[in-house]
Amino acid sequence: MPSSNFVDYVKLHLRSGKGGAGSAHLLRTRANARGGPDGGDGGRGGHIIIQGNAQLWTLLHLKYTKHIKAGDGVSGSSNKKSGAFGRDVFIQVPLGTVVIDPETGQQEAEITRDGETAIILPGGRGGLGNDHFKSATFRTPRFAQPGEPASEAWKVLELKILADIGLVGQPNAGKSTLLSVVSAAKPEIADYPFTTLRPNLGIVAYRDDLSFVMADIPGIIEGAAEGKGLGLRFLRHIERNSALLFMVPCTSKSVITEYKTLLKELKKYNPELLDKKRVLAVSKCDLLDEEAMKRLKKRRLPELPVIFISSHTGMGIDKLKDELWAALHT
Numbered sequence: 001m002p003s004s005n006f007v008d009y010v011k012l013h014l015r016s017g018k019g020g021a022g023s024a025h026l027l028r029t030r031a032n033a034r035g036g037p038d039g040g041d042g043g044r045g046g047h048i049i050i051q052g053n054a055q056l057w058t059l060l061h062l063k064y065t066k067h068i069k070a071g072d073g074v075s076g077s078s079n080k081k082s083g084a085f086g087r088d089v090f091i092q093v094p095l096g097t098v099v100i101d102p103e104t105g106q107q108e109a110e111i112t113r114d115g116e117t118a119i120i121l122p123g124g125r126g127g128l129g130n131d132h133f134k135s136a137t138f139r140t141p142r143f144a145q146p147g148e149p150a151s152e153a154w155k156v157l158e159l160k161i162l163a164d165i166g167l168v169g170q171p172n173a174g175k176s177t178l179l180s181v182v183s184a185a186k187p188e189i190a191d192y193p194f195t196t197l198r199p200n201l202g203i204v205a206y207r208d209d210l211s212f213v214m215a216d217i218p219g220i221i222e223g224a225a226e227g228k229g230l231g232l233r234f235l236r237h238i239e240r241n242s243a244l245l246f247m248v249p250c251t252s253k254s255v256i257t258e259y260k261t262l263l264k265e266l267k268k269y270n271p272e273l274l275d276k277k278r279v280l281a282v283s284k285c286d287l288l289d290e291e292a293m294k295r296l297k298k299r300r301l302p303e304l305p306v307i308f309i310s311s312h313t314g315m316g317i318d319k320l321k322d323e324l325w326a327a328l329h330t
Helices: 175-182 232-240 255-269 271-275 290-298 317-329
Strands: 009-015 048-052 067-069 089-093 097-100 107-111 117-121 152-159 165-169 200-205 211-216 243-249 277-283 306-308
Touching: 009 117, 048 097, 048 107, 067 089, 089 152, 107 117, 117 152, 165 175, 165 232, 165 255, 165 317, 175 200, 175 211, 175 277, 175 317, 211 317, 232 255, 232 271, 243 255, 243 317, 255 271, 255 277, 277 317, 290 306, 306 317
Parallel strands: 009 067, 048 089, 165 211, 165 243, 243 277, 277 306
Antiparallel strands: 009 152, 048 117, 097 107, 097 152, 200 211
16 A cells, blocks of 8 residues: 555544524413423534544545534424434544644543544533523523534544554664564565655464564654654654564664664653563674674673564574563563
């Protein structure tokens, strides 16, 4: 699927429905020409609601939908009849979608389960009919409440991909190649930086018919937390991953320096990311001969599980799966 079809950010202008007015009707019949109040209540205005849909994986269907409007409530009528509620609008979103107020930056709702709903802009309440205002001393109120006005607001919808393992590495570290080897995913692969311009998901088969979901996140460079490279656009996807697989190629000048650079960018973006379980894969080890591999293993490496792998030869792939499974279940 072309990268342009992956949309993880939309800004929408929403308008809920206004509440219907209460009725100020007075009962008038042949048998009772001076009847009391019998005005019904107005109906509630329609809500704007987001709903999780497991069949969606992108916000593409909302890309060109800038304005969404719910229905207005209907006014009350005689004989204490309440007006109908306004039409609610359900916005279908993929799992992992969050709603953000663009003015404050505050997160207002998140959807993580299929069918889960959240009202992001409530409709106005309907007004009370005059029947509610009668009393022993005030028997013929000739007024009723108006309905509450509609609400209007801009809301940002962001998708944060839900996956068990998130791949973290600089551009051209071999993340897409690994995903293509351990799953049926077919990400674009080429020998130049920023081949991956959108997250890719793959289901990794494990032992005894078990599996876990791995996400290939576009490469992170130094300064990504300030927006350099693809920057903040994709760092948010890592927030939802249960564990992180850092990938550094064996050709790096310093494995530990590159790992610390990646770690620093995650910390600047969100310090809570450092609480996740981490595994380090030193990739492209098929490029090294036996002596070079021995020298690499003698270097000072980060204090976490380190696996030496080659996606082309299969070296260390099974061991890597074992470490990732352990990170998810210990």
